[in-house]
Amino acid sequence: MNIEQIKYILEVTKARSITKAAANLHLSPSAVSQSISQLEKELGITIFNRSRQGTVPTLDGKKIIRIGNEILTKIDELYNEFSTEKKEKSLRVGCAPSLTYIVYDAFLLFNKEYPYVHIEIKEMNIDEMLNAMKDETIDIAFSPFSLEDPATSNVHNFIRFRSLYTGYICVCVSSRSHLYYKNSITLKDLENEKMVMYSSNRSITFNTELFTKVPILFTSNNIEVLRAAIIDGHASCLIYNFTFKNNQDVKNGNLAVIPLKNPEIINHQFWTLIPKSKGISAEAEEFQKKVMFILNES
The missing domain is CATH 3.40.190.10 (Periplasmic binding protein-like II)
Incomplete structure (x- = not known):
């Protein structure tokens, strides 16, 4: 048994769901489930009963929860006692x-x-x-x-x-672009498209080796300036698949992030x-x- 397992058990008890508990802990449901299953195997007991009504502790599980709460309370007391400079x-x-x-x-x-x-x-x-x-x-x-x-x-x-x-290269385009609904984009698709690029050695390499037929509108070290040019429909831009992952313009459809179909540079x-x-x-x-x-x- 370790402290993390105790925390997982207490969070599942509170949420009555491994999925919800995992989201609260910023972990995957499988990671939480496997950790609890490992402890059940180690102790030879069942901690939770899973049903349509939710995930609820067994009698043995309730004992662990009670002792687990006491352990974490003592740890918090120790931490507060010796962390005056935190x-x-x-x-x-x-x-x-x-x-x-x-x-x-x-x-x-x-x-x-x-x-x-x-x-x-x-x-x-x-x-x-x-x-x-x-x-x-x-x-x-x-x-x-x-x-x-x-x-x-x-x-x-x-x-x-x-x-x-491991990330891969994508093309970020505006909802105004004719490329917006494509599932993937090739270098040929970009031949008549203007591009904006980040001023880095890697971008310069892409430009020199791959985009000999693609006009570059401008380069910048300011990612927000690049994003504004894309949204306005003046250009497209190379980004990684996660660069604008939680960006509101991607979520609301103002921008689309589309994989670049080129096996030579797809993974980084x-x-x-x-x-x-x-x-x-x-x-x-x-x-x-x-x-x-x-x-x-x-």
Whole structure:
């Protein structure tokens, strides 16, 4: 038994549903269900009865709930007793522009649980991020880049990498665009379309290698300026499948995010970067979990 399992059991009891409890915990229903099943197997008991009326505790489950509440209460007392300096905690987060919205959504979730942690988020290109990691001016970062790039050949000396997510390239178009209802878009579809692009080495590579026949309206480091140009119908833009994931303009249909049909560039690996000298703090670990939850939620 561990603390997380106790928390899951108490949340399921309150919600009377594993699905609702998982949403409240920002986890998948399968993760919560498997954790509880593992504990049931370990103790040789059944904790919940599942029926159309909901998920309700058994007699054995009620005992665990009672003791679990007592355990968590004592843990909270200990935490409050020895965390007088918790308001001074801070977390410095670096992120690539394509992940800015995701990292901000993760911050909103994180802040609800850890309001005493001061968060500073910096949008950075890869060179800035690697230098900040080396100088220890950020605690954790989220970015896509190739580990085979010669410019990053020595990064393993001072950075630890964790696989975060595999994303793919899409085209973001306005509801005014004739491409809006397509299921996928090819490079040929874009030949007569104007594009706006983010000013990064990766975008420049796309432009040089792929878009020789596509007119570029402008490039910018401001993602909101790019989004405005798309909404107004003046241009389309390459983004990752998650870049505007929770953006209201996508949800209400003003924008569509459509996969780019090109096997050579469709997948890109995203990474969590951690400074080797410091390791990852408990706060950074929790923040990473929130980023992964946002990226993987349906």
